[in-house]
Amino acid sequence: MVRVITYGTFDLFHEGHYKLLQRAKQLGDYLIVGVTTEEYDQARGKLNVVDSLITRIENVKKTGFADEIIVEESQGQKFRDIKKYNIDIFTVGSDWVGTFDYLKDYCKVVYLDRTKNISSTMLRVQETQIQRIGIIGTGRIANRFIPEATLVSGVNTRCVYNPNYKSARAFADKWGIDAYEDIEEFYRMSDIVYIASPHVTHYEYIKQALEHGKHVLCEKPLCLDRKQVKELFAYAKEKNLILFEGIKTAYCPGFAKLLGIACSGVIGNIRAVDACFTKLEDSNKRELIDREYGGSFTELGSYCLLPILKLFGQDYEDLRFEAIEDKNGIDLYTRVYMRYPNGLATAACGLGVKSEGKLLISGTTGYIVVEAPWWKTSYFEVHHENPGDVERFSERFLGDGLRYEICDMLSMINGDTRKDFKLTRGDSETIAGIMEKFLELRRAQK
Numbered sequence: 046m047v048r049v050i051t052y053g054t055f056d057l058f059h060e061g062h063y064k065l066l067q068r069a070k071q072l073g074d075y076l077i078v079g080v081t082t083e084e085y086d087q088a089r090g091k092l093n094v095v096d097s098l099i100t101r102i103e104n105v106k107k108t109g110f111a112d113e114i115i116v117e118e119s120q121g122q123k124f125r126d127i128k129k130y131n132i133d134i135f136t137v138g139s140d141w142v143g144t145f146d147y148l149k150d151y152c153k154v155v156y157l158d159r160t161k162n163i164s165s166t167m168l169r170v171q172e173t174q175i176q177r178i179g180i181i182g183t184g185r186i187a188n189r190f191i192p193e194a195t196l197v198s199g200v201n202t203r204c205v206y207n208p209n210y211k212s213a214r215a216f217a218d219k220w221g222i223d224a225y226e227d228i229e230e231f232y233r234m235s236d237i238v239y240i241a242s243p244h245v246t247h248y249e250y251i252k253q254a255l256e257h258g259k260h261v262l263c264e265k266p267l268c269l270d271r272k273q274v275k276e277l278f279a280y281a282k283e284k285n286l287i288l289f290e291g292i293k294t295a296y297c298p299g300f301a302k303l304l305g306i307a308c309s310g311v312i313g314n315i316r317a318v319d320a321c322f323t324k325l326e327d328s329n330k331r332e333l334i335d336r337e338y339g340g341s342f343t344e345l346g347s348y349c350l351l352p353i354l355k356l357f358g359q360d361y362e363d364l365r366f367e368a369i370e371d372k373n374g375i376d377l378y379t380r381v382y383m384r385y386p387n388g389l390a391t392a393a394c395g396l397g398v399k400s401e402g403k404l405l406i407s408g409t410t411g412y413i414v415v416e417a418p419w420w421k422t423s424y425f426e427v428h429h430e431n432p433g434d435v436e437r438f439s440e441r442f443l444g445d446g447l448r449y450e451i452c453d454m455l456s457m458i459n460g461d462t463r464k465d466f467k468l469t470r471g472d473s474e475t476i477a478g479i480m481e482k483f484l485e486l487r488r489a490q491k
């Protein structure tokens with residue numbers, strides 16, 4: 046009996062997939078088909094998979110060619126499967142010629158001609174309208190955003206707006222997009238507005254973009270006032286638009302894995318979460334000049350509050366701040382202490398104090414440690430009482446990581462609302478509420 050194996054995502058099942066499975070089956074007597082998980086696809090840079098794993102498996106099953114279907118979830122699995130299932134022939138489409146030659150030592154490798162003019166990528170683009178992105182703001186993050194957006198199929202960065210037209214023009218020339226002096230024209234040319242302007246301008250821009258019927262992806266913090274966040278989400282809902290806060294950590298696969306493992310009971314009951322993020326900044330930068338809204342906590346607090354809210358929830362019992370301030374009253378380093386019914390949390394942020402940026406999750410039977418840059422989660426360790434008992438986990442974090450949030454936002458625009466559990470409306474409201482309290486106290490102290 047000749048045993049054949051093939052792998053694929055099989056998203057939006059099409060004729061190319063059918064023909065490949067048909068020919069793979071003809072290569073032998075028994076065909077095993079490996080269908081990839083969404084997580085594995087993300088890890089290898091394949092974003093935007095539309096169908097669920099179950100649907101993709103069902104579609105492969107319906108062809109009647111597969112004698113057995115397995116799930117492919119990690120790199121290196123192909124080699125293990127070839128041994129485990131006693132495979133004679135490994136086959137995939139000709140788009141992979143050469144890639145799997147390393148398997149030739151273990152079985153025969155056959156590249157089958159790919160069916161012309163059809164692919165899941167083509168169907169994804171055809172099925173959904175390309176979303177044109179317009180960017181407001183031309184700073185560092187906007188510069189990082191463009192190369193990341195080009196990796197997500199289904200979006201196209203078209204234009205930029207900055208009240209200072211000269212900056213917009215220079216940015217547009219650098220990236221080969223359009224710049225508009227007239228914001229109305231900018232809105233006309235955008236379907237999604239990405240807001241990367243200073244914090245204090247977010248509220249007005251979000252409101253205006255929603256009024257113009259545009260989806261909004263806004264950099265963190267969405268707003269520095271809880272009521273405003275509530276109002277904007279309600280408005281977006283009323284207009285049937287997506288409003289999305291861009292805390293990139295929330296959407297990266299490593300952070301999702303971390304939360305899953307932390308909540309699995311592996312360290313018992315979680316009793317403490319301590320998150321620290323420091324990034325030394327020049328004293329002439331906006332973050333350290335803006336007396337009203339600048340400072341470490343408004344700049345970095347969203348990252349540190351995220352794991353706390355995801356692990357302990359939004360209903361804290363007590364909240365306290367301590368800060369080291371410069372002569373203008375801007376916080377160079379802030380610690381936030383939070384008490385929950387069953388645990389304690391701290392968030393520490395610094396633009397003028399450097400510290401070991403760590404995320405530490407402590408439980409009744411062990412702890413999880415994620416070293417800096419934990420906000421781009423790619424590696425973490427689970428420790429127990431016995432110092433030798435350490436489990437290590439890793440996950441890829443590609444590029445600047447903005448691709449994950451862009452991808453999830455696009456899925457939501459295209460109707461997949463399941464993605465919003467990663468950062469809920471309530472999470473965004475709670476973060477804004479905490480920032481609001483912090484700023485109130487700062488004002489009162491002045």
Ligand code: CTP
Pocket residue numbers: 052053054055056061062064065136137138139140141157158159160161162163164165166167
């Ligand atoms: N395949 C094929 N002919 C096509 C498309 C895919 O023979 N026109 C083959 C691939 O070479 C692979 C299998 O079908 O062996 C599963 O491919 P998959 O990556 O799931 O499909 P694509 O359409 O190539 O997906 P994408 O556009 O997302 O890369």
